[in-house]
Amino acid sequence: MPNAYQGNSLYSFDPMMGQLEVIEPGIAMFHGYANSAFAYGRGEMLAVDTSSRTMGAMAVARIREVTAEPFAFLIYSHGLGDHAFGTEAFIRDAIARGFARPKIWAHEDVAGRFDLFRMTRGWHSHVNRMQFGNASAADEIFGDDTFSYPDLTYRGTQFLDLAGEPVELHHAMAETDDATWVWMPARRLAMVGDLIVSAMPNTGNPNKAQRYTLEWAQALERIAHRKPQYVLPGHGPAYQGEQMCEELLTETARALRYVHDEVVQRLNAGQWPIDIVEANIALPDDLADKPFLKPVYGCVPFIVRDVIRRYAGWWSGEPSQMLPAPRREHCEDLIALCGRDAILARARSLMEAGELRRALSLAEVALNADKEDAEPRALNAEILEAIVSSERSFIARNFFAAAAKQLRNHAM
Ligand SMILES: [Zn+2]
Structure with missing residues (x-):
């Protein structure tokens, strides 16, 4: 009511x-x-x-x-x-x-x-x-x-x-x-x-x-x-x-044990945390369909992260991420190679094709190379807002929305 x-x-x-x-x-x-x-x-x-x-x-x-x-x-x-x-x-x-x-x-x-x-x-x-x-x-x-x-x-x-x-x-x-x-x-x-x-x-x-x-x-x-x-x-x-x-x-x-055991099995097989995250572990359908297990607040990808963090520390397994180069320098290198406009165009076409995660990764390259550049700021905000409209997890949705808002506010 x-x-x-x-x-x-x-x-x-x-x-x-x-x-x-x-x-x-x-x-x-x-x-x-x-x-x-x-x-x-x-x-x-x-x-x-x-x-x-x-x-x-x-x-x-x-x-x-x-x-x-x-x-x-x-x-x-x-x-x-x-x-x-x-x-x-x-x-x-x-x-x-x-x-x-x-x-x-x-x-x-x-x-x-x-x-x-x-x-x-x-x-x-x-x-x-x-x-x-x-x-x-x-x-x-x-x-x-x-x-x-x-x-x-x-x-x-x-x-x-x-x-x-x-x-x-x-x-x-x-x-x-x-x-x-x-x-x-x-x-x-x-x-x-x-x-x-x-x-x-x-x-x-x-x-x-x-x-x-x-x-x-x-x-x-x-x-x-x-x-x-x-x-x-x-x-x-x-x-x-x-x-x-x-x-x-x-x-x-059973749902918690399922995700936990999937992660532990992969860790024991020598998989790196980043590979386990990218494996997109999901619940079996009979569990995913339970009305009391909807991913409307927490979600399975967060549980995967929690289990990794508990047993396997913070390093993703990607060598460049152990002692990382500053993001700005890395992204400037990519812009120098590919060109800012080509990266933005590709990010936009991925967004329009509904490939929102890939679009965001690419648009972030342009943004991180120059935080003051208005066009990548606007594109990143647009992609984040598209993600917000389809994300089921309250927590994830709100973090994405907050990031979009920050970009929009800065642009004004
Ligand atoms: Zn509570």
């Missing part, structure tokens, strides 16, 4: 943005930039994730429409901004209602992640403005009140008691190394954060820290082993029914 938040949404493909989904009495999920999951009904409540800095208050307001129970625990599924930065609103709610301050639980590495964000805040703000395609929303991710550090942390597994009901926290490595999935055995309820994002898992985000493809698959398999009746994900709708949950968990794990 349309609402006021869709226009300013980082994840505008969630049609429930800003709403509370009550799955059954005692189990609910708020849809913000990321979801917040709630378990309640026994006199106390827990929340898995507190939404983002700007949406925490709305998450609290929505859950307060269905229950007045105090928050006993706020549990971070991991330390990223769309999940763990809305905590202030939850604390304010407890103070306003005269409740005890909720205990914030997280894996022990979340605090280190917060420290890292504070150290590299400028870089993350810069990348987020492009990645999310929305500068003002990206700028709102970090603020002075952003970091509510965990009160209590654990390492492998932690058992909690929610008004007499057992709650288990399990550590996982997945999108981050500090992930937690929460299991409530009496309800067969798994609250899994970004272990499930209702799309292709986002491993290999181009300008973010290392992610953990194989461990991600293993965590999903461990959750499936518990045979959940409900899976509440970090993004997208709640999943219900043992069969649906099993398919979601095991098929997502």
